Amino acid sequence: MGIQCSIQWFNAIDKIGIDAYYHLQTSNDNATVDEIVIAWQQFVPLLDNLAKQWNKPIIFVEIGYTSAYNTHAHPDHMELLAYDDCSVWALCVFLEEQANSYEAAYITFWNLEWFDGMFWWLWRTDPWDGHSSDSGFSPVGKPAENVMTKWYSQKTNKSF
Incomplete structure (x- = not known):
């Protein structure tokens, strides 16, 4: 199981950048941290193989989750959120889901040798x-x- 990458210019880069909007399927829309960590496991070997194939660290150049139900399964679909109707996909404000998704990403990748960091979407300069x-x-x-x-707050030499 692995990603066979035939991009010829990968030898000219320092790190492999990936948008990490993976659809993490769990049996529960209101997933726990442990359930999301388990859902990540199907992608870890693929990324591990890619890093080994090119002997390059991987960095998530974009990863993010909304504060909504089931965001771990649809992290790239903010448009599913109906601002005026919380009955659509039951995607109203749900802060725990976002926090659980963040925690699971850190748990899954933080200590992997080939993983070199992540940039979270979206942190604006607007204080409001x-x-x-x-x-x-x-x-x-x-x-x-x-x-x-x-x-x-932990000491690391990663690009977090």
């Missing part, structure tokens, strides 16, 4: 962005920000 009533990608003022603080 995010916060507990926002269902969007911003972790600002939400439990996901606390998850980031916990992990980035």
Whole structure:
């Protein structure tokens, strides 16, 4: 099982950049951290093989989750959120889902030798962005920000 990558210019780069909007399927729309970590496991060997094939570290150049139900399964589909109707996909503000998705990504990748960091979507310079009533990608003022603080407070030489 692996990604066979035939891109000829990979030997000219320092790191392999990946947009990490993987659809992490769980049996529960309100998934726990452990369930999301398990869902990540189908992708870890693929990424591991890619890193080994090219002898390059992998960095997530973009990864993110909304503060909404089932965001781990549809991280790249903000348009599923109906701002005026919370009955659509039951995607109203759900801060725990975003925090669980962040925590699971850190648990899954933080200590892997070939993994070199991640850039989270979306952190704006607007101080009013995010916060507990926002269902969007911003972790600002939400439990996901606390998850980031916990992990980035650890000493590491990764590009986090």
